[in-house]
Amino acid sequence: MTPVITGIIGIIIFLLLLAMKIPIALAMTMVGLAGFACLVSPAAAFHMTAAEIYNVFSSYSLSVIPMFIWMGFLAYYSGLGSSLYHLAYKFLGHFPGGLAVATQVTCALFGAVCGSNTATAATIGTIALPEMRKYRYNDSLSTASVAAGGALGVLIPPSIIFIVYGIATEQSISRLFLAGILPGLLLMTLYIITIYLLASRRPELGPPGPKTPWRERLAALRSGLLEVLIIFTISLWGLVAGWFTPTEAGAVGAASVLLVALVERRINWERFVKSLADTTRTVAMIMLLVAGATVFGRFIAVSRLPFALAEWAGSLPLPPFLILTIVFLIYLCLGCFIDALALILLTVPIFFPLVVEVLGYDPIWFGVIIVLVVAMGIITPPVGMNVYIIKGVAKDIPLEVIFKGVWPFVAALTVCFFLLALFPQIATFLPSLFAAMPG
Amino acid sequence: MERLFKAVHKVSGLLEKIGGFCLAGVMILVVVNIVMRRFFGHPFLGVYEYVGFLTAVSIGFSLASCAVKEAHIAVDFWVKRLPRKGKIALELATGPLSFFFLILVTRHLLAYAGNLRATGRVSPTTETPFHIFVYLVALGFLVFALTVPGTTIKTVRRGSKR
Numbered sequence: 001m002t003p004v005i006t007g008i009i010g011i012i013i014f015l016l017l018l019a020m021k022i023p024i025a026l027a028m029t030m031v032g033l034a035g036f037a038c039l040v041s042p043a044a045a046f047h048m049t050a051a052e053i054y055n056v057f058s059s060y061s062l063s064v065i066p067m068f069i070w071m072g073f074l075a076y077y078s079g080l081g082s083s084l085y086h087l088a089y090k091f092l093g094h095f096p097g098g099l100a101v102a103t104q105v106t107c108a109l110f111g112a113v114c115g116s117n118t119a120t121a122a123t124i125g126t127i128a129l130p131e132m133r134k135y136r137y138n139d140s141l142s143t144a145s146v147a148a149g150g151a152l153g154v155l156i157p158p159s160i161i162f163i164v165y166g167i168a169t170e171q172s173i174s175r176l177f178l179a180g181i182l183p184g185l186l187l188m189t190l191y192i193i194t195i196y197l198l199a200s201r202r203p204e205l206g207p208p209g210p211k212t213p214w215r216e217r218l219a220a221l222r223s224g225l226l227e228v229l230i231i232f233t234i235s236l237w238g239l240v241a242g243w244f245t246p247t248e249a250g251a252v253g254a255a256s257v258l259l260v261a262l263v264e265r266r267i268n269w270e271r272f273v274k275s276l277a278d279t280t281r282t283v284a285m286i287m288l289l290v291a292g293a294t295v296f297g298r299f300i301a302v303s304r305l306p307f308a309l310a311e312w313a314g315s316l317p318l319p320p321f322l323i324l325t326i327v328f329l330i331y332l333c334l335g336c337f338i339d340a341l342a343l344i345l346l347t348v349p350i351f352f353p354l355v356v357e358v359l360g361y362d363p364i365w366f367g368v369i370i371v372l373v374v375a376m377g378i379i380t381p382p383v384g385m386n387v388y389i390i391k392g393v394a395k396d397i398p399l400e401v402i403f404k405g406v407w408p409f410v411a412a413l414t415v416c417f418f419l420l421a422l423f424p425q426i427a428t429f430l431p432s433l434f435a436a437m438p439g
Numbered sequence: 440m441e442r443l444f445k446a447v448h449k450v451s452g453l454l455e456k457i458g459g460f461c462l463a464g465v466m467i468l469v470v471v472n473i474v475m476r477r478f479f480g481h482p483f484l485g486v487y488e489y490v491g492f493l494t495a496v497s498i499g500f501s502l503a504s505c506a507v508k509e510a511h512i513a514v515d516f517w518v519k520r521l522p523r524k525g526k527i528a529l530e531l532a533t534g535p536l537s538f539f540f541l542i543l544v545t546r547h548l549l550a551y552a553g554n555l556r557a558t559g560r561v562s563p564t565t566e567t568p569f570h571i572f573v574y575l576v577a578l579g580f581l582v583f584a585l586t587v588p589g590t591t592i593k594t595v596r597r598g599s600k601r
Binding site: 059 | 456458460463465469470472473487492494495497498499500508511512514515517529532536537544548551572573576
C-alpha cells in the first residue's frame with residue numbers, strides 16, 4: 001500500500017470515528033498515531049504522540065490562546081457585554097428592527113475583547129433575547145440575529161481561529177488580526193442592511209422600541225464603551241507595533257479587563273473563579289484539538305497526501321479561481337458538520353500548500369476568507385454551533401425557527417464572501433499599511 | 440463504583456481549580472515581565488519557560504473537568520438519528536475505546552517523562568527539569584481517562600431508562 005493510499009484510508013477512518021461521536025480531538029490523535037505507526041514504526045509513533053502532546057500544551061506561542069479566552073470570559077463575568085448592549089440599545093432601539101441592529105453592534109464591540117464566536121453569541125444572547133422578546137420581536141429574527149452576530153467574533157480581533165490559523169501556517173498573528181477588522185465591519189454593515197430590509201418590508205418582525213432622551217444616551221457612553229476601546233487599543237496596538245508578543249498582548253488584554261472590572265467593582269471573587277473555570281475548560285478543549293491536529297498532521301505529512309493533492313490539482317486544466325472555488329465548496333460542506341476550529345486545524349495542512357504555494361494566493365487573504373466560510377458553518381444546519389448555543393439560551397424556541405431565520409444572514413455572509421473575493425484589498429489593506437512593523 | 444466516579448469528579452474539580460490558578464499565574468508573570476522590561480530594563484529570566492510549564496499544567500489538569508462537563512467537541516448529528524438500542528451499543532463500543540486509548544497515551548507520556556528524566560533534560564535558562572511537568576500532564580490524562588467509564592455508564596443508564 002502506498003503512503004498516499006494509507007493517508008486516504010486514515011481520513012476515511014477518521015470520518016467514521018467522527019460519525020461514532022468520538023470527540024474530534026481523540027479521533028484525530030487515534031488516527032494520527034495509528035497512521036504514523038503504519039508508515040514509520042509503532043515506537044516512533046508513540047514517542048511522537050507523547051512529545052507532540054506535551055510540546056503543544058507547553059508551547060509559548062500557543063499560550064496566547066488561554067490569555068485571549070480569559071479576556072473574553074472576564075468581560076462576560078464583569079458585565080461589560082451587558083453595558084455595551086444597553087449603550088447600543090439606547091442609540092438604535094427606536095428604529096424598526098433597531099434591537100437586532102443594536103445586537104450586531106454589540107457583537108462587534110464585544111468581539112473586540114472576546115476571541116470566541118460561541119462566547120460572543122452566548123453573552124449577547126442572554127442579554128439581547130429577553131429585550132427583543134419584551135418588544136415582541138419575531139422569534140426567528142431575534143434568535144438568528146444573535147447567532148449570526150456571534151460569527152462577528154471570529155473576524156474581529158482578537159480571534160482564536162485566526163491565532164490557530166496563524167500558528168498552523170506560520171503567518172503573523174498581528175497581520176491576521178489587522179486583516180480581520182475591515183471584513184468584520186463590512187459583515188456587521190451587511191447584517192444591519194439585512195435587518196433593515198427585513199424590518200422595512202415586514203415591520204411586525206421588529207417593532208421599534210421607545211426613544212431614549214439624548215441625555216441618557218450620552219450618559220450610557222460612559223459605561224463600557226470607553227473601557228472596551230482602551231483595552232482593544234492597548235492590546236492590539238501593542239501587538240501591531242511590536243511592543244508585545246501575541247501572548248503578552250493577550251495577558252495585557254486580560255489584565256486590563258480585570259483591572260477595569262476591579263476598579264468599577266464589576267467582579268467579585270466568585271465570578272473571578274468562574275471566569276477561570278470556564279477558561280480552563282475551553283482551553284483544554286481547544287488545546288486537545290490542537291494536539292490531536294498536530295499528531296494527525298504529522299501522519300498526513302508522512303503520507304505525502306498534501307503534496308499529491310497539490311500536484312494533482314496543479315495539473316488540472318482548470319483556472320486557479322475554479323480550483324479555489326472547489327476548495328471553498330469543500331469547506332462549506334464540511335463546515336456544516338464539523339466545528340469551525342477543528343475544521344481549520346484539520347484542513348489547513350492539506351489545502352494551504354495547494355492554495356498558497358501552488359495557486360499563489362495571498363496567505364493572509366486566504367485565512368480571512370476561509371474564516372468567513374467556516375463562519376457560515378457556524379450558523380447553518382445541521383451542526384450550526386451558534387444556533388445550538390442560542391437554543392440553550394432560548395430553550396422554548398424550536399431549532400427550526402432559529403434555522404429558518406438564519407438564511408437572510410447567510411445571504412449577507414455570501415455577499416461579504418464575494419466582495420472579499422472580488423476586492424481582496426478589503427482584507428489585505430490594513431496588513432499592508434502596517435507591513436513595515438514587526439509581527 | 441458510584442463512589443469511585445464521585446471521587447474522580449471531585450479530583451477533576453480540584454485539578455481544574457489548580458489549573459485555573461496556574462493560568463492566572465501566567466498572566467501575572469507575563470504582565471510583571473513587561474513592566475520590568477519596559478520600565479526598569481530588567482526582564483525576568485525564564486518567563487518564556489515558566490509560561491510554558493504553567494500553561495502545560497493548566498491544560499493537563501483541566502482535561503478531566505472538560506470531559507465531565509462533556510465539553511470536548513464531538514459530532515452527534517448521525518448518532519442522534521440512531522434508535523435507542525443503537526445509541527447504547529455505540530456508547531458501549533466507543534466508551535471503552537476512548538478509555539483504553541487515553542490509558543495508552545498516559546502510559547506513553549509517563550515513558551516520555553521517564554526518558555527525559557533519565558537523560559537529565561532541563562530548560563536552557565532556569566535549568567528546570569522538564570520531566571516534572573510531563574508527569575503532571577500524564578496525571579491529567581489519567582484522570583481524564585478515569586472520567587470516561589462514568590460518562591459511558593451514565594449515558595447507557597439514561598438510554599435504558601428512556
